Amino acid sequence: MIDITSVLTILFVAAGIFFLLVGSIGIIRLPDFYSRTHATSKSDTLGMMLVIIGLIIYEGLTINGGKLFLVLLFILLANPVGAHALARAALNAGLKPIFPNNKKDKEES
Amino acid sequence: MKSLSAKSAVVSFIVLMGFWYLMSGFFDITHSIMGVISVGIVMAINYKLKRHSYFEGETDIINDLRLLYVPYYFGWLLVQIVISGVHVAKILLSPSLPIETSVLKFKVNFPNPHCKMILGNSITLTPGTLTVDIQGDEFIVHAISPASFEGIASDKMPQQVLKLFTNEMYPVVSDFEVLHSREELS
Amino acid sequence: MDQFFLYSAVILTAIIAVPAYRVVKGPTVFDRLVGTNAIATKTIVLICLIGYVFDRIGMFIDITLAYAILGFVGSLTIAKYFSSENVNVRYDD
Structure with missing residues:
Protein backbone atom coordinates (compact mmCIF):
# COMPACT_ATOMS: atom_id res chain seq x y z
CA MET A 1 0.00 0.00 0.00
CA ILE A 2 1.32 3.40 -0.97
CA ASP A 3 0.24 6.39 1.06
CA ILE A 4 1.10 10.04 0.57
CA THR A 5 3.31 10.37 3.69
CA SER A 6 5.67 7.60 2.61
CA VAL A 7 5.94 9.01 -0.91
CA LEU A 8 6.74 12.51 0.42
CA THR A 9 9.28 11.09 2.89
CA ILE A 10 11.05 9.09 0.18
CA LEU A 11 11.13 12.10 -2.15
CA PHE A 12 12.56 14.48 0.47
CA VAL A 13 15.14 12.03 1.84
CA ALA A 14 16.33 11.06 -1.65
CA ALA A 15 16.67 14.73 -2.69
CA GLY A 16 18.55 15.49 0.52
CA ILE A 17 20.98 12.61 -0.01
CA PHE A 18 21.59 13.87 -3.56
CA PHE A 19 22.59 17.31 -2.24
CA LEU A 20 24.83 15.75 0.44
CA LEU A 21 26.54 13.79 -2.36
CA VAL A 22 27.03 17.05 -4.30
CA GLY A 23 28.64 18.60 -1.21
CA SER A 24 31.05 15.66 -0.92
CA ILE A 25 31.99 15.88 -4.60
CA GLY A 26 32.57 19.61 -4.20
CA ILE A 27 35.05 19.08 -1.39
CA ILE A 28 37.09 16.82 -3.68
CA ARG A 29 36.83 18.82 -6.93
CA LEU A 30 37.17 22.51 -6.02
CA PRO A 31 40.64 24.06 -6.23
CA ASP A 32 41.16 26.04 -3.02
CA PHE A 33 40.05 26.28 0.61
CA TYR A 34 37.57 29.15 0.22
CA SER A 35 35.67 27.51 -2.63
CA ARG A 36 35.53 24.23 -0.69
CA THR A 37 33.87 26.09 2.14
CA HIS A 38 31.12 27.06 -0.34
CA ALA A 39 30.44 23.37 -0.98
CA THR A 40 30.11 22.49 2.71
CA SER A 41 28.11 25.51 3.81
CA LYS A 42 25.50 25.52 1.02
CA SER A 43 24.93 22.05 -0.43
CA ASP A 44 25.27 20.37 2.96
CA THR A 45 22.86 22.75 4.68
CA LEU A 46 20.25 22.23 1.96
CA GLY A 47 20.72 18.45 1.95
CA MET A 48 20.42 18.12 5.72
CA MET A 49 17.36 20.37 5.74
CA LEU A 50 15.65 18.20 3.12
CA VAL A 51 16.43 14.89 4.90
CA ILE A 52 15.21 16.19 8.26
CA ILE A 53 12.05 17.71 6.73
CA GLY A 54 11.37 14.30 5.22
CA LEU A 55 11.80 12.64 8.62
CA ILE A 56 9.48 15.23 10.23
CA ILE A 57 6.80 14.40 7.65
CA TYR A 58 7.24 10.68 8.46
CA GLU A 59 7.09 11.33 12.21
CA GLY A 60 4.08 13.66 12.27
CA LEU A 61 3.14 15.97 15.13
CA THR A 62 4.83 14.27 18.10
CA ILE A 63 7.51 15.22 20.62
CA ASN A 64 10.17 13.56 18.45
CA GLY A 65 9.00 15.62 15.47
CA GLY A 66 9.48 18.75 17.57
CA LYS A 67 12.97 17.64 18.55
CA LEU A 68 13.82 17.01 14.90
CA PHE A 69 12.65 20.55 14.16
CA LEU A 70 15.00 21.78 16.91
CA VAL A 71 17.89 19.93 15.23
CA LEU A 72 16.90 21.60 11.93
CA LEU A 73 16.93 25.09 13.49
CA PHE A 74 20.27 24.42 15.18
CA ILE A 75 21.86 23.26 11.91
CA LEU A 76 20.49 26.30 10.07
CA LEU A 77 22.15 28.61 12.63
CA ALA A 78 25.34 26.67 13.33
CA ASN A 79 26.49 25.68 9.84
CA PRO A 80 27.09 29.19 8.41
CA VAL A 81 28.65 30.34 11.69
CA GLY A 82 31.11 27.42 11.62
CA ALA A 83 31.99 28.08 7.96
CA HIS A 84 32.49 31.77 8.70
CA ALA A 85 34.72 31.03 11.72
CA LEU A 86 36.95 28.72 9.66
CA ALA A 87 37.20 31.19 6.74
CA ARG A 88 38.06 34.03 9.10
CA ALA A 89 40.73 31.93 10.84
CA ALA A 90 42.22 31.08 7.43
CA LEU A 91 42.32 34.76 6.41
CA ASN A 92 43.98 35.72 9.71
CA ALA A 93 46.54 32.95 9.26
CA GLY A 94 47.53 34.44 5.90
CA LEU A 95 45.97 31.93 3.50
CA LYS A 96 45.17 33.77 0.24
CA PRO A 97 42.38 32.63 -2.08
CA ILE A 98 43.28 31.35 -5.56
CA PHE A 99 41.85 33.24 -8.53
CA PRO A 100 41.84 30.68 -11.38
CA ASN A 101 41.40 33.31 -14.14
CA ASN A 102 44.47 35.24 -13.06
CA LYS A 103 47.50 33.85 -14.88
CA LYS A 104 50.07 34.80 -12.27
CA ASP A 105 48.21 32.98 -9.51
CA LYS A 106 47.89 29.90 -11.67
CA GLU A 107 51.63 29.61 -12.08
CA GLU A 108 52.21 29.93 -8.34
CA SER A 109 49.83 27.22 -7.28
CA MET B 1 25.46 48.17 30.00
CA ASP B 64 13.82 46.68 18.24
CA LEU B 65 12.97 43.64 16.12
CA ARG B 66 9.68 43.90 14.30
CA LEU B 67 8.40 40.40 15.12
CA LEU B 68 5.82 40.39 12.33
CA TYR B 69 8.55 40.51 9.70
CA VAL B 70 10.54 37.57 11.12
CA PRO B 71 8.45 34.76 9.50
CA TYR B 72 8.48 36.66 6.20
CA TYR B 73 12.26 37.00 6.41
CA PHE B 74 12.72 33.29 7.19
CA GLY B 75 10.50 32.32 4.24
CA TRP B 76 12.54 34.56 1.93
CA LEU B 77 15.76 33.04 3.35
CA LEU B 78 14.52 29.47 2.77
CA VAL B 79 13.78 30.25 -0.88
CA GLN B 80 17.27 31.75 -1.19
CA ILE B 81 18.84 28.62 0.37
CA VAL B 82 17.11 26.37 -2.16
CA ILE B 83 18.20 28.63 -5.05
CA SER B 84 21.79 28.66 -3.74
CA GLY B 85 21.91 24.89 -3.31
CA VAL B 86 20.75 24.30 -6.88
CA HIS B 87 23.16 26.98 -8.17
CA VAL B 88 26.18 25.46 -6.42
CA ALA B 89 25.15 21.93 -7.42
CA LYS B 90 24.93 23.02 -11.08
CA ILE B 91 28.46 24.44 -10.92
CA LEU B 92 29.90 21.39 -9.17
CA LEU B 93 28.32 18.79 -11.43
CA SER B 94 29.28 20.37 -14.75
CA PRO B 95 32.46 18.68 -16.06
CA SER B 96 34.36 21.91 -16.88
CA LEU B 97 33.93 23.37 -13.33
CA PRO B 98 33.08 26.97 -14.43
CA ILE B 99 34.14 28.87 -11.33
CA GLU B 100 35.36 32.47 -11.46
CA THR B 101 36.20 33.48 -7.92
CA SER B 102 36.48 37.05 -6.72
CA VAL B 103 36.60 38.88 -3.39
CA LEU B 104 34.20 41.72 -2.61
CA LYS B 105 34.74 44.53 -0.15
CA PHE B 106 32.00 46.91 0.88
CA LYS B 107 30.91 49.13 3.76
CA VAL B 108 27.49 48.98 5.38
CA ASN B 109 25.49 51.55 7.29
CA PHE B 110 23.24 49.81 9.84
CA PRO B 111 21.54 51.12 12.99
CA ASN B 112 22.92 48.34 15.26
CA PRO B 113 25.42 45.42 15.29
CA HIS B 114 22.74 42.69 15.21
CA CYS B 115 21.98 43.73 11.62
CA LYS B 116 25.56 42.97 10.66
CA MET B 117 25.33 39.52 12.27
CA ILE B 118 22.08 38.71 10.45
CA LEU B 119 23.43 40.02 7.13
CA GLY B 120 26.64 37.98 7.53
CA ASN B 121 24.69 34.76 8.12
CA SER B 122 22.32 35.51 5.24
CA ILE B 123 25.22 36.18 2.86
CA THR B 124 26.74 32.83 3.75
CA LEU B 125 23.46 31.03 3.10
CA THR B 126 22.58 32.69 -0.23
CA PRO B 127 23.84 31.83 -3.73
CA GLY B 128 27.61 31.44 -4.05
CA THR B 129 28.80 34.00 -1.50
CA LEU B 130 30.61 33.50 1.81
CA THR B 131 31.32 36.06 4.53
CA VAL B 132 35.03 35.85 5.34
CA ASP B 133 35.52 38.73 7.76
CA ILE B 134 33.73 41.74 9.26
CA GLN B 135 35.97 44.56 10.50
CA GLY B 136 33.93 47.40 11.93
CA ASP B 137 31.60 48.39 9.10
CA GLU B 138 33.59 46.66 6.37
CA PHE B 139 32.58 43.27 4.99
CA ILE B 140 34.98 40.94 3.12
CA VAL B 141 33.02 38.43 1.03
CA HIS B 142 34.27 35.58 -1.16
CA ALA B 143 32.13 34.90 -4.25
CA ILE B 144 32.27 31.84 -6.48
CA SER B 145 30.88 33.37 -9.69
CA PRO B 146 29.97 36.90 -10.86
CA ALA B 147 26.26 36.07 -11.14
CA SER B 148 26.14 35.29 -7.42
CA PHE B 149 26.83 38.72 -5.91
CA GLU B 150 24.19 40.66 -7.84
CA GLY B 151 21.89 40.57 -4.81
CA ILE B 152 24.45 42.39 -2.68
CA ALA B 153 25.63 44.81 -5.38
CA SER B 154 22.07 45.90 -6.11
CA ASP B 155 21.43 46.40 -2.35
CA LYS B 156 18.51 43.96 -2.32
CA MET B 157 19.53 41.66 0.54
CA PRO B 158 20.70 44.39 2.96
CA GLN B 159 17.35 46.13 2.42
CA GLN B 160 15.57 42.94 3.54
CA VAL B 161 17.64 42.90 6.74
CA LEU B 162 16.96 46.60 7.34
CA LYS B 163 13.23 45.95 6.96
CA LEU B 164 13.44 43.71 10.06
CA PHE B 165 14.31 46.70 12.23
CA THR B 166 12.94 49.94 10.81
CA ASN B 167 10.37 51.24 8.40
CA GLU B 168 12.39 53.90 6.64
CA MET B 169 14.51 52.75 3.72
CA TYR B 170 17.87 54.14 2.73
CA PRO B 171 20.81 52.72 0.76
CA VAL B 172 22.93 50.52 3.03
CA VAL B 173 25.89 49.39 0.91
CA SER B 174 28.61 51.88 -0.05
CA ASP B 175 32.20 51.73 -1.37
CA PHE B 176 31.53 48.50 -3.26
CA GLU B 177 34.63 47.06 -4.93
CA VAL B 178 35.50 43.73 -6.59
CA LEU B 179 39.02 42.27 -6.33
CA HIS B 180 40.32 39.81 -8.92
CA SER B 181 43.91 39.10 -7.90
CA ARG B 182 46.07 38.43 -4.86
CA GLU B 183 47.98 41.71 -5.00
CA GLU B 184 44.87 43.81 -4.37
CA LEU B 185 44.02 41.76 -1.27
CA SER B 186 46.57 42.95 1.23
CA MET C 1 9.86 1.98 5.03
CA ASP C 2 12.47 0.33 7.29
CA GLN C 3 14.14 -1.05 4.18
CA PHE C 4 14.27 2.43 2.65
CA PHE C 5 15.86 3.96 5.76
CA LEU C 6 18.40 1.12 5.91
CA TYR C 7 19.47 1.64 2.28
CA SER C 8 19.60 5.43 2.76
CA ALA C 9 21.86 4.97 5.79
CA VAL C 10 24.18 2.69 3.81
CA ILE C 11 24.40 5.15 0.90
CA LEU C 12 25.00 8.02 3.33
CA THR C 13 27.86 6.09 4.93
CA ALA C 14 29.50 5.79 1.52
CA ILE C 15 29.03 9.57 0.98
CA ILE C 16 30.59 10.32 4.38
CA ALA C 17 33.71 8.38 3.38
CA VAL C 18 34.39 10.77 0.46
CA PRO C 19 35.59 13.88 2.43
CA ALA C 20 38.05 11.65 4.30
CA TYR C 21 40.20 11.93 1.16
CA ARG C 22 40.46 15.68 1.74
CA VAL C 23 41.30 15.13 5.42
CA VAL C 24 44.21 12.85 4.51
CA LYS C 25 45.43 14.79 1.45
CA GLY C 26 45.38 18.36 2.77
CA PRO C 27 47.26 20.43 1.59
CA THR C 28 46.63 23.04 4.33
CA VAL C 29 45.39 22.66 7.91
CA PHE C 30 42.15 24.43 6.99
CA ASP C 31 41.36 22.01 4.17
CA ARG C 32 41.61 19.19 6.68
CA LEU C 33 39.33 21.09 9.05
CA VAL C 34 36.72 21.61 6.31
CA GLY C 35 36.84 17.87 5.65
CA THR C 36 36.29 16.96 9.29
CA ASN C 37 33.53 19.56 9.55
CA ALA C 38 31.72 18.04 6.56
CA ILE C 39 32.01 14.56 8.07
CA ALA C 40 30.65 15.80 11.41
CA THR C 41 27.63 17.52 9.88
CA LYS C 42 26.69 14.54 7.71
CA THR C 43 26.96 12.22 10.72
CA ILE C 44 24.12 14.16 12.37
CA VAL C 45 21.79 13.06 9.57
CA LEU C 46 23.16 9.49 9.70
CA ILE C 47 22.36 9.16 13.42
CA CYS C 48 18.76 10.28 12.77
CA LEU C 49 18.36 7.68 10.02
CA ILE C 50 19.87 4.92 12.21
CA GLY C 51 17.33 5.86 14.89
CA TYR C 52 14.53 5.03 12.43
CA VAL C 53 16.23 1.79 11.33
CA PHE C 54 16.33 0.55 14.95
CA ASP C 55 12.89 2.08 15.78
CA ARG C 56 14.43 3.88 18.77
CA ILE C 57 14.21 7.48 17.48
CA GLY C 58 13.29 8.79 20.95
CA MET C 59 16.73 7.83 22.22
CA PHE C 60 18.75 8.60 19.09
CA ILE C 61 17.36 12.13 18.64
CA ASP C 62 18.83 13.19 22.00
CA ILE C 63 22.19 11.76 20.95
CA THR C 64 21.88 13.78 17.72
CA LEU C 65 21.28 17.05 19.60
CA ALA C 66 24.23 16.48 21.91
CA TYR C 67 26.45 15.50 18.98
CA ALA C 68 25.45 18.58 16.96
CA ILE C 69 26.19 20.95 19.84
CA LEU C 70 29.53 19.27 20.67
CA GLY C 71 30.64 19.31 17.04
CA PHE C 72 29.76 22.98 16.64
CA VAL C 73 31.61 24.05 19.79
CA GLY C 74 34.59 21.89 18.83
CA SER C 75 34.95 23.37 15.34
CA LEU C 76 34.64 26.93 16.73
CA THR C 77 37.36 26.22 19.30
CA ILE C 78 39.76 24.80 16.71
CA ALA C 79 39.10 27.76 14.38
CA LYS C 80 39.91 30.15 17.23
CA TYR C 81 43.08 28.21 18.03
CA PHE C 82 44.44 28.42 14.47
CA SER C 83 43.39 32.03 13.99
CA SER C 84 46.80 33.72 14.17
CA GLU C 85 49.64 34.58 11.82
CA ASN C 86 52.01 32.16 13.57
CA VAL C 87 50.25 29.14 12.11
CA ASN C 88 52.25 27.33 9.43
CA VAL C 89 49.31 26.50 7.16
CA ARG C 90 51.12 24.06 4.86
CA TYR C 91 52.64 20.85 6.13
CA ASP C 92 54.91 20.23 3.16
CA ASP C 93 56.91 23.48 2.81
Missing part, protein backbone atom coordinates in the same frame (compact mmCIF):
# COMPACT_ATOMS: atom_id res chain seq x y z
CA LYS B 2 22.12 48.38 28.24
CA SER B 3 18.62 48.30 29.61
CA LEU B 4 16.38 45.27 29.08
CA SER B 5 12.68 45.70 28.36
CA ALA B 6 9.82 43.64 29.79
CA LYS B 7 9.06 42.40 26.27
CA SER B 8 12.50 40.82 26.08
CA ALA B 9 11.99 38.98 29.38
CA VAL B 10 8.56 37.69 28.30
CA VAL B 11 9.83 36.45 24.93
CA SER B 12 12.80 34.63 26.47
CA PHE B 13 10.51 33.08 29.12
CA ILE B 14 8.16 31.74 26.43
CA VAL B 15 11.03 30.38 24.32
CA LEU B 16 12.69 28.65 27.29
CA MET B 17 9.36 27.17 28.46
CA GLY B 18 8.75 25.81 24.95
CA PHE B 19 12.23 24.27 25.02
CA TRP B 20 11.50 22.69 28.42
CA TYR B 21 8.23 21.11 27.20
CA LEU B 22 9.93 19.85 24.02
CA MET B 23 12.81 18.22 25.91
CA SER B 24 10.74 16.73 28.76
CA GLY B 25 7.67 15.63 26.84
CA PHE B 26 5.36 15.82 29.89
CA PHE B 27 2.56 18.37 30.17
CA ASP B 28 1.24 17.69 33.71
CA ILE B 29 1.28 20.18 36.60
CA THR B 30 4.32 18.80 38.48
CA HIS B 31 6.62 19.02 35.47
CA SER B 32 5.28 22.48 34.61
CA ILE B 33 6.17 23.79 38.08
CA MET B 34 9.64 22.25 37.81
CA GLY B 35 9.97 23.89 34.40
CA VAL B 36 9.02 27.34 35.71
CA ILE B 37 11.63 27.00 38.49
CA SER B 38 14.38 25.93 36.06
CA VAL B 39 13.54 28.71 33.61
CA GLY B 40 13.65 31.22 36.48
CA ILE B 41 17.12 30.01 37.55
CA VAL B 42 18.40 30.14 33.94
CA MET B 43 17.07 33.67 33.41
CA ALA B 44 18.55 34.86 36.73
CA ILE B 45 21.99 33.47 35.78
CA ASN B 46 21.82 34.93 32.27
CA TYR B 47 20.62 38.37 33.39
CA LYS B 48 24.08 39.91 33.68
CA LEU B 49 25.24 38.24 30.46
CA LYS B 50 22.31 39.70 28.54
CA ARG B 51 22.78 43.20 29.97
CA HIS B 52 26.44 43.39 29.06
CA SER B 53 26.98 45.15 25.73
CA TYR B 54 29.73 43.52 23.67
CA PHE B 55 29.84 46.05 20.82
CA GLU B 56 29.45 49.78 20.69
CA GLY B 57 25.88 50.89 20.09
CA GLU B 58 24.33 47.51 20.88
CA THR B 59 20.63 47.67 21.75
CA ASP B 60 17.99 45.33 23.11
CA ILE B 61 17.31 43.20 20.04
CA ILE B 62 13.88 41.83 20.98
CA ASN B 63 12.54 45.34 21.55
